[in-house]
Amino acid sequence: KVVLNSVRNLALLLSFNGSKYHGWQRQKNAVTVEETLSNAIYKITGEQASIIGCSRTDAGVHALGYVCNFKSNTKIPTEKLPLALNTALPNDIRTLKCKRVADDFHSRFCAVSKTYIYKVYSDVISNPLLKDFVYHFPYELNYSKMERATLPFIGTHDFSAFMSSGSSQVTTVREVIDFHVSKENNHFNFEITANAFLYNMVRIIIGTVLYVGIGKIQLQDIEQIIACRDRKRSGITAGPEGLYLSSVKYNE
Amino acid sequence: KVVLNSVRNLALLLSFNGSKYHGWQRQKNAVTVEETLSNAIYKITGEQASIIGCSRTDAGVHALGYVCNFKSNTKIPTEKLPLALNTALPNDIRTLKCKRVADDFHSRFCAVSKTYIYKVYSDVISNPLLKDFVYHFPYELNYSKMERATLPFIGTHDFSAFMSSGSSQVTTVREVIDFHVSKENNHFNFEITANAFLYNMVRIIIGTVLYVGIGKIQLQDIEQIIACRDRKRSGITAGPEGLYLSSVKYNE
Numbered sequence: 376k377v378v379l380n381s382v383r384n385l386a387l388l389l390s391f392n393g394s395k396y397h398g399w400q401r402q403k404n405a406v407t408v409e410e411t412l413s414n415a416i417y418k419i420t421g422e423q424a425s426i427i428g429c430s431r432t433d434a435g436v437h438a439l440g441y442v443c444n445f446k447s448n449t450k451i452p453t454e455k456l457p458l459a460l461n462t463a464l465p466n467d468i469r470t471l472k473c474k475r476v477a478d479d480f481h482s483r484f485c486a487v488s489k490t491y492i493y494k495v496y497s498d499v500i501s502n503p504l505l506k507d508f509v510y511h512f513p514y515e516l517n518y519s520k521m522e523r524a525t526l527p528f529i530g531t532h533d534f535s536a537f538m539s540s541g542s543s544q545v546t547t548v549r550e551v552i553d554f555h556v557s558k559e560n561n562h563f564n565f566e567i568t569a570n571a572f573l574y575n576m577v578r579i580i581i582g583t584v585l586y587v588g589i590g591k592i593q594l595q596d597i598e599q600i601i602a603c604r605d606r607k608r609s610g611i612t613a614g615p616e617g618l619y620l621s622s623v624k625y626n627e
Numbered sequence: 628k629v630v631l632n633s634v635r636n637l638a639l640l641l642s643f644n645g646s647k648y649h650g651w652q653r654q655k656n657a658v659t660v661e662e663t664l665s666n667a668i669y670k671i672t673g674e675q676a677s678i679i680g681c682s683r684t685d686a687g688v689h690a691l692g693y694v695c696n697f698k699s700n701t702k703i704p705t706e707k708l709p710l711a712l713n714t715a716l717p718n719d720i721r722t723l724k725c726k727r728v729a730d731d732f733h734s735r736f737c738a739v740s741k742t743y744i745y746k747v748y749s750d751v752i753s754n755p756l757l758k759d760f761v762y763h764f765p766y767e768l769n770y771s772k773m774e775r776a777t778l779p780f781i782g783t784h785d786f787s788a789f790m791s792s793g794s795s796q797v798t799t800v801r802e803v804i805d806f807h808v809s810k811e812n813n814h815f816n817f818e819i820t821a822n823a824f825l826y827n828m829v830r831i832i833i834g835t836v837l838y839v840g841i842g843k844i845q846l847q848d849i850e851q852i853i854a855c856r857d858r859k860r861s862g863i864t865a866g867p868e869g870l871y872l873s874s875v876k877y878n879e
Contacts, residue, residue: 392755437756457752467755500709503644503719504689504760 382446385453386476387412387460389441392467393615394507397434399441408432408468412443415463419456420449429482429623430489433575435507435615439492440471440622444482485625488552491577492619493565495585509562510581510617516588518558524587525554525565527597528580535604537580538573539612547573547604556584566621575612583610634698637705638728639664639712641693644719645867646759649686651693660684660720664695667715671708672701681734681875682741685827687759687867691744692723692874696734737877740804743829744871745817747837761814762833762869768840770810776839777806777817779849780832787856789832790825791864799825799856808836818873827864835862 389412397405401413409426416424424445432438451459456473464470496502496509497516531550538547553568565581583600586592592600592610600608641664649657653665661678668676676697684690703711708725716722748754748761749768783802790799805820817833835852838844844852844862852860 390755392758439756461752466753466758469752469755471752500713500721500723501718503642503721504691506644506718508756 382448382478383453383475384444384446384478384480385456386442386444386474386480386482387456387470388472388474389438389443390469390471391438391441392507393432393435393437395467398436399428399430399432405434408438408441409443411465411468412460415460415468416445416447418463419459420447420451422447422449427482429486430572430620432620433615433618436618436620437508438620441620442482442486442623442625444476444480480625482623486571486623487626488568488570488624489572490553490566490568490621490624491572492621493567493577493581493613494617494619495563495565495581495613496561497563498561507616510614512585512613514589516563516585517590518556518563518588520590520594521556521563521584521588524584524594524597525556527601528554528567532601533604534573534576534601536600536606536609537576537583538606539575539579540606541574544573549573549576554580577618578613578615579606579609579611581613581617585613586610633700634730635700635705635727636696636698636730636732637708638694638696638726638732638734639708639722640724640726641690641695642721642723643690643693644759645684645687645689647719650688651680651682651684657686660693661695663717663720664712667712667720668697668699670715671711672699672703674699674701679734681738682824682872684872685867685870688870688872689760690872693872694734694738694875694877696728696732732877734875738823738875739878740820740822740876741824742805742818742820742873742876743824744873745819745829745833745865746869746871747815747817747833747865748813749815750813759868762866764837764865766841768815768837769842770808770815770840772842772846773808773815773836773840776836776846776849777808779853780806780819784853785856786825786828786853788852788858788861789828789835790858791827791831792858793826796825801825801828806832829870830865830867831858831861831863833865833869837865838862 396408399408401409426445429442457470460470494509497512501511535547550570556565648660651660653661678697681694709722712722746761749764753763787799802822809816
């Protein structure tokens, strides 16, 4: 006798404005994206879903292409779920896509790489319209030095010098696959791809490159700062408002 | 005996994110930009300034170049006021410039023309990162029809059909000096300049052009809709979040 399994493992592609959220992961006494999504899923399916997110994000961090997955018995067709969920979600979180995935798909463990974008606005006066969407850095930046400062980060390194304490990792070795910066007037856009990231790794790497941009850290010292694995030698932790989880890559 | 008058009439150029404000003008039980600026002026000068704004703006409307003026006895040099004010202002309001102007300069009465920008995002799914900064219009827009729909508005007309009730105006005749639209992917940017605007005039004109874009109003009917002076025949009042006071022009 064949029993048809009606449980589907569903992956969602989300975009969210992180300004009002205390990050992705469910917390006591603070509104998170996970909890808000969970409430929306409950509202349209009646199910208390156990949602797996592709990564924790900090308060104020945004997402253009966040991936999460959950198992569901809902009879709502997969292709109709984005619209249904969006009616139940606040307008600072949108479901862009929904796809049925293999039962063993896990949005965090199966991720092959992630790409983050980091936006910096460099001017004496901050831009009030972008206050939640760019990191305001009021000092003049040397663009060509910053371009060169991205290069030593590419490759497989122990990134201990670029990790905030409070995280427990089996290994602090990560592979940065790509890292570059582009510029338009006073706007600097960084894009960094790695197999995985340590806690606050992007924000500390950006803070370090910005310090190269103002001459507070020398370009030729970057390799040594990576090698020394000492958080005290790297730059500031740049603010969460400039950080966007851009995309997550999975093997087909 | 010469008495030096130390009262200066100071004009400020402001940019603000209107999302959290109930418009420019002071109100009971609601936080406005005027009140917030007034508190900042008090904090740095100790003076209760009487601020004249170039226009009222609605809740949620933004400004890239808002002009206001007030008389002050402060000893803080004019060129240092922007920085001083910005330390006392929340980061969704910034003073871009301060200039001493003639004693009889009045930021509203002396304005020769104003330019507004209106941003529309047209896609099925709204953009959560732009929710406070563009008007989301989920229907497909015919760009070339909208381009042509802007033309009949240019010139001197009685714009009664494009005014919300509740405003008392001596005359409802205004001169639209320029009006055009540009497009980049799903983003539509309108720019409109007039000698002055009626209450909600930009938002109703945009709502009417959007209705032309989806075929709900015919291109050839626009002239008649202007001529009939009937608010019932024009389009919707497009949302405040897409509206930006871009610049105000004064005679030198």
